[in-house]
Amino acid sequence: MHVSFEQWLTEVANYVFLALAIPTLVGAWMVVTSTNIVRAVLYLVVTLAGSAALFIMLGAEFVGWTVVLVYIGAVIILFLIGIMITRAPLGSHEELSHPATVKIPAALLSIVLFTVVAWAVADAFGGLIIPPDVGATRTGQLAEVIFQRFVIPFEVVSLVLLSALVGGIALARKDDPEEPA
Amino acid sequence: MTIAQFVILGTALFSIGLYGVITRRNAVLVLASVEVMLAAVNINLVAFDVYLADQLYAGQIFTLFIIAVAAAEVGIGLAIILMIFRNRHDADVDELDLMRY
Incomplete structure (x- = not known):
């Protein structure tokens, strides 16, 4: 299409x-x-x-x-x-x-990246239409997949969040030299 | 709606974020530019998920995972910036050349 x-x-x-x-x-x-x-x-x-x-x-x-x-x-x-x-x-x-000595190469790099990727995308997918009859994804369907097929990654993400929480507190906490470790 | 318009929008956002990561000097703004790049990736994933009408909704679920990991990344990143600021009284990434050979 x-x-x-x-x-x-x-x-x-x-x-x-x-x-x-x-x-x-x-x-x-x-x-x-x-x-x-x-x-x-x-x-x-x-x-x-x-x-x-x-x-x-x-x-x-x-x-x-x-x-x-x-x-x-x-x-x-x-x-x-x-x-x-x-x-x-x-x-x-x-x-x-940064001053212009960094801005100009950075702008060139970004423009080259955009041109190359946009050209490749237009070449590969140009004109392919998203089916117009797709309805909204029901949250229940999403939940069924998360808690069945993707349950292990889901648990891993919860561990990542927990360790980020503990790590954030441990990093930002002021070390008290009086208190024994 | 074509798939290319969403992917090209994502590419433009990613390029703008890359420009920000390179040119920004303040560490908080470098993190903000990374968030722009992550938003670009999320648009890409959701657009392809809808285009392919994936039965497993893998694109949307990975977007949710990216959002969770990005939230953790911002929390840790700001804690590290806070530590650097406490030790050096500056959040300028140019001054962080202690480990440079």
Whole structure:
């Protein structure tokens, strides 16, 4: 099932896609270029919300809302706490990024990576359409697969989270020289 | 909706994140750029999962695993940055050349 660009433009869902994809990209660009550290982290919210909306658009509703809860709810707060604790310069600061001697090669590398991968993707998958009749993935179906087929990886992830919790506390805790180890 | 539009969006996000990882000097912002790259990978996985209509929902489930591991990574990463800040009073990745030969 292939589709030409003219056919692509006639589908309403593609305009929804563009309305979500453009803020996602602009937010990502502001994350990497903003001279204000708090704004850079808050633009990450725009990018993640855009990706969550795209997941919901694709029918992956549980994944979309998990992104909202875990990333926008928890990870952004962690980032903001990290900024406050490390006394990063609030307000506008040029020193948050490298000078142009690093920026120009980095931009070239990124553009080359994007061009090569986008060309390869367009060559391999160009015009292949996602079946329009796919409904939303029910969370119950997802849970059945997680707790049957993927139960061992699920348990491993829970151990990873537990060790990250213990490790985070052990690293960030102030060592008291008076207290015997 | 074509599969290519989602994958190319993911590629663009990944490239922007790569640019941020290289050019940012503040360690917290390097971590934020890594999060942009992870979001790109997640879009890729979910798009292919829906395109293939996978019976095991492997793409969506691996996205959930990536989200969990990324949350752990941010927690540990910020704890390490906090330790570095406590010892050196700076979170600039350029100053961390102690292990450089």
